Amino acid sequence: AVVSTQSTGDVVGKKQIIPMRRFMGGVGRHAQAKAFNTSGSLGAWPKKSATIVLDLLKNAESNAEVKGLEVDSLVVEYIQVNRAPQMRRRTYRAHGRINPFMCSPCHIEMILTETESIVAKEDEDAPKKKSKKKEARARARLGAE
Numbered sequence: 001a002v003v004s005t006q007s008t009g010d011v012v013g014k015k016q017i018i019p020m021r022r023f024m025g026g027v028g029r030h031a032q033a034k035a036f037n038t039s040g041s042l043g044a045w046p047k048k049s050a051t052i053v054l055d056l057l058k059n060a061e062s063n064a065e066v067k068g069l070e071v072d073s074l075v076v077e078y079i080q081v082n083r084a085p086q087m088r089r090r091t092y093r094a095h096g097r098i099n100p101f102m103c104s105p106c107h108i109e110m111i112l113t114e115t116e117s118i119v120a121k122e123d124e125d126a127p128k129k130k131s132k133k134k135e136a137r138a139r140a141r142l143g144a145e
Contacts, residue, residue: 004076005057011050017043018050052108060112069114078111 010016019036020027020043033043061071084105091101130138 005054005061008050008054008057011045012047012054014045018046019043056108056110060110064112064114073114073116074112075115076110077113078109080109082107082109 007016011018017030017032017036019033019038021038024040024042027042027044029041030043031041033041036043057076061074064071064074084107086102086104089101089103090098093099
């Protein structure tokens, strides 16, 4: 949770970009997006979304403190954003017309878990496993020679 708070804070401060891969209409090209290998190096710094996620993380940390969990060992296990029902308002147009003025809110679901310890990386010196086909080919080569 500490890393995600820091990276989300970097988005607000325009130090780290969010690559835009799916909804790319009207998104500008930026040099920071080259690091993520997106098509056309498209990216943005969604300040409003980042601040909302930051507030959720802070809220989750304070909830963990109240429950007696260790805040430094919290990890974001699951996060999901769903559409919420649209709220209707009206906007007044020229010549006495009225158009709908809809907002599109969302529900953000986030699950944090406490990790026991950091898992050590496996040694590279360990022998790599071969498939049965490759082992059979190697035996056939040795038998042929």
